[in-house]
Amino acid sequence: MLRIMLADDHPMFREGVRSVLDSAEGMTLVGEASNGDEVVRLALELQPDVVLMDIRMPGLNGIEATTRIKASNPAIHVLILTMFRDDASVITAMKAGARGYILKDSEREDIIRAIWAVASGEAIFSGDVAARMIDYATRPVSRLDAFSDLTYREKEVLGLVVEGCSNSDISKRLELSPKTVSNYLTNIYNKLQVADRAEAIAKVKEMEV
Structure with missing residues (x-):
């Protein structure tokens, strides 16, 4: 039973x-x-x-x-x-x-x-x-995969940041609270060793070169 x-x-x-x-x-x-x-x-x-x-x-x-x-x-x-x-x-x-x-x-x-x-x-x-x-398993490798320290969810949040989404947009798209989005961004900035959104975007753009 x-x-x-x-x-x-x-x-x-x-x-x-x-x-x-x-x-x-x-x-x-x-x-x-x-x-x-x-x-x-x-x-x-x-x-x-x-x-x-x-x-x-x-x-x-x-x-x-x-x-x-x-x-x-x-x-x-x-x-x-x-x-x-x-x-x-x-x-x-x-x-x-x-x-x-x-x-x-x-x-x-x-x-x-x-x-x-x-x-x-x-x-x-x-x-x-x-x-x-x-x-998911067969889609092409993303430039975000180069950031191996990031979790899957952090890569997803960072990808939306690069697309130009605001915290509010990310909150709605991923069905997360604004505080949770903010926490994810803090973790992302720390792991990428950047100070803010602009530097994070720039670091991702560097991976395209």
């Missing part, structure tokens, strides 16, 4: 997933969490086989929660179940240790199949997410 935990801050969605699990053979729901801190605590207490993890939650987000759970017990498998399909979310989730990434509008059978796949150690993605992963 697979022991499942569910982490999502929307009660109605948890209710829907609960009904899916109740009707599935060989699975039992052992706990629910409505925020990142709670799912980390409960996962380490209940030791489920699989955690169904949303990305955007109060407190710790799903990526941070996944990192902490995997660091404490690598045997707990994490399946991301979210509505976000952007490249950065998928890549960072995989780097955090998630074994699968499916969307909330997936069919009941696809969710159940994904749970079994992740529980057996396989990696699984929703169809359109898998297509995006293939596109």
